[in-house]
Amino acid sequence: xxxxxxxxxxxxxxxxxxxxxxxxxxxxxxxxxxxxxxxxxxxxxxxxxxxxxxxxxxxxxxxxxxxxxxxxxxxxxxxxxxxxxxxxxxxxxxxxxxxxxxxxxxxxxxxxxxxxxxxxxxxxxxxxxxxxxxxxxxxxxxxxxxxxxxxxxxxxxxxxxxxxxxxxxxxxxxxxxxxxxxxxxxxxxxxxxxxxxxxxxxxxxxxxxxxxxxxxxxxxxxxxxxxxxxxxxxxxxxxxxxxxxxxxxxxxxxxxxxxxxxxxxxxxxxxxxxxxxxxxxxxxxxxxxxxxxxxxxxxxxxxxxxxxxxxxxxxxxxxxxxxxxxxxxxxxxxxxxxxxxxxxxxxxxxxxxxxxxxxxxxxxxxxxxxxxxxxxxxxxxx
Numbered sequence: 001x002x003x004x005x006x007x008x009x010x011x012x013x014x015x016x017x018x019x020x021x022x023x024x025x026x027x028x029x030x031x032x033x034x035x036x037x038x039x040x041x042x043x044x045x046x047x048x049x050x051x052x053x054x055x056x057x058x059x060x061x062x063x064x065x066x067x068x069x070x071x072x073x074x075x076x077x078x079x080x081x082x083x084x085x086x087x088x089x090x091x092x093x094x095x096x097x098x099x100x101x102x103x104x105x106x107x108x109x110x111x112x113x114x115x116x117x118x119x120x121x122x123x124x125x126x127x128x129x130x131x132x133x134x135x136x137x138x139x140x141x142x143x144x145x146x147x148x149x150x151x152x153x154x155x156x157x158x159x160x161x162x163x164x165x166x167x168x169x170x171x172x173x174x175x176x177x178x179x180x181x182x183x184x185x186x187x188x189x190x191x192x193x194x195x196x197x198x199x200x201x202x203x204x205x206x207x208x209x210x211x212x213x214x215x216x217x218x219x220x221x222x223x224x225x226x227x228x229x230x231x232x233x234x235x236x237x238x239x240x241x242x243x244x245x246x247x248x249x250x251x252x253x254x255x256x257x258x259x260x261x262x263x264x265x266x267x268x269x270x271x272x273x274x275x276x277x278x279x280x281x282x283x284x285x286x287x288x289x290x291x292x293x294x295x296x297x298x299x300x301x302x303x304x305x306x307x308x309x310x311x312x313x314x315x316x317x318x319x320x321x322x323x324x325x326x327x328x329x330x331x332x333x334x335x336x337x338x339x340x341x342x343x344x345x346x347x348x349x350x351x352x353x354x355x356x357x358x359x360x361x362x363x364x365x366x367x368x369x370x371x372x373x374x375x376x377x378x379x380x381x382x
Contacts, residue, residue: 005071006036012065013043019054020172020179021094022187022227025062028090032080039073041066046080048087048174055079091175094225101176103222105251111144111229113254114285114366115247117277119269121152121238124290125259127340128330128359129235130158134345135363136231137185144180144226147190148247149237150213156190159183160343168193171224178224184345189224191216214246221250231366239273248280255285257327257366260313262292267309271316274324278317286327287314288362294332294354304332328362330355 013034014026025031025045032044043066047055059077066075082090095102105113116132118125126149137143147155155161156168161183163169171193172179180187226232234254237243247254256277260270274284289310293303310326317324330336333355339346346356347363 005069006034006041008069009036009041009043009066009072010034012069013045013062016058016061016065018048019057019182021048021225022182025058029086029093030082032078036072039071040076041069041072041074042076042078044078044080046082046086048082048090049172050081052081053169053172087175091177094174094177094227101222103218103250104226105221105232107253111232113232113234113251114257115148115234115236115251115254115277115282116257116259117236117244117273118238118259118266119271119273120266123238123259123261123266123270124330124336125238126152126154126235127158127336128259128288128290129233130155130340131336131345131347131356131359132363132366133186133231133233134159134184135347135360136233136367138348139363139367141230141367142228143185144187144229144232145189146217146220146224146232146234147188147192148217148220148234148243150191150216150243151237153190153192155188155235156192157343158340159186159188159345161188161193162343170194174225176223180224180226184348187226187229189220213242214249217243217246218250239269244273244276245280248277248282252281254282256282257285258287258313258317259290260287260309261290261305262303262307262309262329263305264309264312266305267312270309270313274313274317284317284324286325286362286365287317288327288359289313289329292329292331302332325365327365328358330358 014024014031016025018028030045032046035042043062045062059079063075063077066072105111116129133143133145147153161168161181169181171181180189258270258274260266287310291305293301295301310329314324314326331354333353335350335353336346336355339349346353347360350356
């Protein structure tokens with residue numbers, strides 16, 4: 001009887017998910033001795049590192065899982081730490097059996113990569129990207145988000161990944177793997193997570209040129225463990241500078257989503273960002289117009305930034321029989337702005353807001369195209 005009960009406890013605990021790695025403890029080889037004496041379960045687990053930020057949650061989830069087994073009245077959880085060799089074996093497993101670092105988002109990857117770009121700053125590109133990522137995750141997709149706007153990073157704040165001082169948390173490191181924090185089901189990485197210095201209450205500024213920017217983007221793509229993703233979004237810096245060129249070199253197969261405002265000046269510059277992406281082999285897939293006309297309480301329409309910019313960008317980027325649609329026209333919205341300030345994306349906090357509905361419609365259009373194996377080589381171990 002005790003053997004059967006022990007195995008049921010083991011099965012229950014093995015199914016507990018590590019909140020950072022998003023995989024079951026049994027699959028991660030984090031289980032140690034498990035035994036049952038009378039009605040008390042004794043469970044030993046090994047965390048990945050000393051001071052693991054998810055330690056309390058893992059211990060609580062393990063205790064709850066063991067206690068849920070019929071016949072168990074008490075649970076004793078003992079927490080240890082993996083040895084260096086065990087961590088090395090785990091990182092190799094997480095890389096799919098590869099011992100060395102390798103960028104997992106190449107042309108053969110099933111992950112759809114979407115770079116969200118704009119011609120100029122101030123069009124709300126990061127706000128749109130953050131809400132788009134959350135909307136896609138809410139539809140059941142596995143989503144990663146890279147804040148590639150290295151000089152003007154804002155994604156952590158928009159997603160509430162900040163402390164009382166407004167500073168992003170430092171990500172957990174597992175040997176040479178970086179585990180991205182998760183917000184609203186989205187795995188997120190940003191340079192802002194690496195700039196906090198001891199004793200300082202503000203994140204430092206980034207004053208880097210091309211080589212350092214290229215290396216940062218490359219490291220985000222290679223060293224951050226996103227796991228198996230359906231969609232990877234990149235919040236690009238505005239314009240067609242160093243980061244855009246680097247992403248074009250590292251991810252020439254990526255799709256590009258262009259964000260603009262309705263005004264002609266913004267639309268004209270936004271077209272250039274789509275054309276430069278096309279020159280690197282990337283493919284513009286749609287346009288989102290932000291800060292479009294809003295309907296006031298008395299029914300009047302306020303088009304503060306004019307109209308028609310999104311349609312103009314979509315028309316200019318459509319060529320050679322390839323249609324680049326206007327996926328959404330997002331109206332000016334106080335809820336969208338306050339949601340960004342509070343770190344509570346409007347697509348979740350106010351799903352009935354017109355801006356939230358427009359962004360959700362764009363997410364639905366992007367989610368229609370699933371990952372597929374067509375045209376991709378299969379890696380078979382024979």
